[in-house]
Amino acid sequence: MSPRKSDSRDRMILSAAALLREYGASATSVDRVLAHSGAPRGSVYHHFPGGRAQLIDEAVALAGDFIAVLIDAGMQADDPVEAVDAFFGLWRDRLVDSGFRAGCPIVAVAVETNDDAPQLARSAATVFARWQEALAALFLRHGLTEARSRRLGAFIIAAVEGAVIMCRAEQSTVPIEAAAAEIHDLLVHTLRDSPSAGSGPRS
Template sequence: MILSAAALLGEYGTSATSIDRVLAHSGAPRGSVYHHFPGGRTQLIDEAVALAGDFVTGLLDAAVRADDPVDAIDAFFVLWRDRITESDFRAGCPIVAVAVESNDDAPQLARSAAAVFARWQEILTALFVRHGLTEQRSRRLGSFIIAAVEGAVIMCRAEQSTAPIEAAAAEIHGLLLHTLNDRPQSQP
């Protein structure tokens, strides 16, 4: 049910991710929702955000272990481009879906989304610090990359084209090459 909720969030958004839709997608019996999610729909969505956040965190962790930070970020853009095309431009980010909708009855959902974005930013910050950038520059760059990926995914869905993510990937690639090549080299 959590996997189904995460997939549905990315595809349809928070308000359209109902218990009925999750049950239909997952094939789970109705009674299992209230057994496993006593907090109801809000708990289910919150756990789907955590799961989706953990999944992308794992992908980012694997990517940033690469020796080349530019290759790592390129791979992250390719992953999203492939995900978008394989879903026929229906897949989106469940974290964005929760972040952009007002959830006045469940403000913890926005906090959960913010925590996921912060975790991703920390991973990218650590990557760039490890490759010689300052903490402040690394943090800004990490935030910018997340914003670029997420914005490009949204644009790809709207345009039914990979052009936005390919353009964002190319610009980030060039920016990273320039930034990492221009960093001060440590003296022996």
């Protein structure tokens, strides 16, 4: 039974996100998305009047939402260290399961110039900011200052993304395991030594 035509928009966005992870933004063409998704060619400008740029923009938003939901779930954890460990574990599993082919679609967009679609870089920046804010809120809730929480949020996102790139290049999980271990120790000491640890967030 063939997919309903009404599914073609979602399938194209999912396919664009998957292709961004493996091939990068410049290689994620409309033709490649159509081939990957099986969507009819006529559906492109019906669902995405802005063309390829709109399609990639929505794929970036979808990927950003997926990770943000996981971070938000970690917000409920009693132990923020375990939540961050799980965040690194997610990326490690994605790398291994894809044979080190799947990276981060947000990075794929951010590292390319996209002169013809500058909104893509802005969308990537918005996603990174959202992830950082979610992590900062987690640390703030567990007693760190707002400034320290924001720095740690930015540092963790930078460490994860850099480690993912290195893992793909080396075809190894060593970089992300090293980054995860160092950040685990950093958080243990930071949260333990915080003057307000155990008494809730402070400004």
